[in-house]
Amino acid sequence: xxxxxxxxxxxxxxxxxxxxxxxxxxxxxxxxxxxxxxxxxxxxxxxxxxxxxxxxxxxxxxxxxxxxxxxxxxxxxxxxxxxxxxxxxxxxxxxxxxxxxxxxxxxxxxxxxxxxxxxxxxxxxxxxxxxxxxxxxxxxxxxxxxxxxxxxxxxxxxxxxxxxxxxxxxxxxxxxxxxxxxxxxxxxxxxxxxxxxxxxxxxxxxxxxxxxxxxxxxxxxxxxxxxxxxxxxxxxx
Numbered sequence: 001x002x003x004x005x006x007x008x009x010x011x012x013x014x015x016x017x018x019x020x021x022x023x024x025x026x027x028x029x030x031x032x033x034x035x036x037x038x039x040x041x042x043x044x045x046x047x048x049x050x051x052x053x054x055x056x057x058x059x060x061x062x063x064x065x066x067x068x069x070x071x072x073x074x075x076x077x078x079x080x081x082x083x084x085x086x087x088x089x090x091x092x093x094x095x096x097x098x099x100x101x102x103x104x105x106x107x108x109x110x111x112x113x114x115x116x117x118x119x120x121x122x123x124x125x126x127x128x129x130x131x132x133x134x135x136x137x138x139x140x141x142x143x144x145x146x147x148x149x150x151x152x153x154x155x156x157x158x159x160x161x162x163x164x165x166x167x168x169x170x171x172x173x174x175x176x177x178x179x180x181x182x183x184x185x186x187x188x189x190x191x192x193x194x195x196x197x198x199x200x201x202x203x204x205x206x207x208x209x210x211x212x213x214x215x216x217x218x219x220x221x222x223x224x225x226x227x228x229x230x231x232x233x234x235x236x237x
Contacts, residue, residue: 001208001236002215004048004078004194005039005222005229007032007069009062015052016220020168022052028223036069042229047075048164048196048217054082055103063095070096080127080164084109089116093123101164103127104137107144107151110158117159125162125194126155130181136168152189162192162214170198177204177216186211200226205235 007014010025014032018024029035036047047069053061059082070077079092080101089100099122106113106126116124128151129136135144135151146154148165155163165185167178177198185193192214199205200221208216216236221227 001205001213002046002194003044003205003229003233003236004046004215004217005042005044006048006050006217006219007035008050008052008219009065009081010052012062012065014223016223017052022056026223032065033068033072036073036075039229040073040075043233044229045076046215047073047077048194049077049079051079051081055080056082058082058084058088060088060091063091066092066097067095070098078125080125085112086116086119089120089124093120099123099125099162101125101127103129106155106160107135107137107146113160114158121159122161124160125164126160128152128155128163128165129168130166131168149188152185152191156189156191160191162194163189164194164196164217166196168197176200177208179204179207179211182208182213183211186213202227202231202235205232209236 013027014029014035015025015027051062066079076098078099079097080103083102084105092100130148133147135146137144170178182195194215195208195213196217199216199218222229
């Protein structure tokens, strides 16, 4: 299983939100590049990045930071947050990003999703953010008409390979991840599933690894020291 340590960007800083709430934001570093380099020192091969400003307004205000991470580390960089056009996808890929995550746009604009998959294939991942069994969109503010199962079945049919599945109720809460959910998804779908939200102990990592999941995202647990990243990477292997 691959470990994706995470950097959420806001105003060029590394921050974390509590359950997706912009009003409950903690700034962990004014230098996201240093954080990314620390991930690499700990043995990480991947990094998961989200532009929280972009998620709100569909722009790329932190692209220079993302580009710097791509050029100053050897990490496989994936980025999400407000990516709503092929132009933006291209902009990130040209900046050295390895994979782009479509969230709201994958739910609301099927033509765009199909076009992106057809043009970029494995360089496109989809974020499935779950709230009360339904897919949430627009920075987790709105609930879509799709249940998680409907959405994942549809993504699989369309040829999406990688899904980042976040249980919003667990995100940033440090109370463990939704193991039941990921077990069910890993058995039901042939997608590469990345578990996100509430991964807060080495036991979470062990349990997810045993499900043969493709990956797990570590966010707040890294910043608070609850998880030793080096150890998590070893355990995930």
